[in-house]
Amino acid sequence: MNRTIMINKLLERFSEFAIGQTIYFHTKRTTNIDDTTDEELKEIYLLFFPLQPSVSEQLFDAKNNEILKRFRSNVLTIATRVGVKEANCWNKFNNWMLNSSKYKKKLNDHTLEELKALELQLRATEVNYNRSALKVGTKAWHHKHNLNPPSEN
Incomplete structure (x- = not known):
């Protein structure tokens, strides 16, 4: 201009x-x-006077957001199955994301590539969880069968 x-x-x-x-x-x-x-x-x-995004850019952003939502949904589903996320409580999941996840940041702050890596991490955790759930008395076994864990004493 x-x-x-x-x-x-x-x-x-x-x-x-x-x-x-x-x-x-x-x-x-x-x-x-x-x-x-x-x-x-x-x-x-x-x-x-900011530039208005073109229709193709808006379409790309919409598709990208859909893909991000799908990956976030997958991550939350796996986390719920493994016991990292409880049904009505986000605190445990948020703490896990900030302390134990690969990138140590909130779920919404992840890019597409980071979400793919996070999903792989959770899938590996799920495999370990399922292997551990076969052993009677483990924390994973109690969680899988909806039993209270035994006393620590």
Whole structure:
């Protein structure tokens, strides 16, 4: 976009003083819009007139969000089967995510690749859980059969 068009649009929408303050806050060296570089002017312009995403970008984001939801759902399902997540309690699962999961962050903060790795981690945990649940008296066996664990004494 042309420099003069960006300046005119900014001046139509805001006072010269307000633009000067924004420029100084952004550049830390001037309040005059004419002293800004093209890159600085473009960054300031995009603060007030953000670009609208195209239809293809919106479609890609929607598909990506669906895929992320599916992987999160898989992770939660496996975590519930293994006993990492209780039915109506998120505290145990959140603590496990922050302390024992591969990336040690909240479930919503994971990218697609991280969710795939987290799902693999939980699938491995599930295999170990099922192997341990076959042995009578283990914590996994008690959890699988919905029994209270024995006393620690």
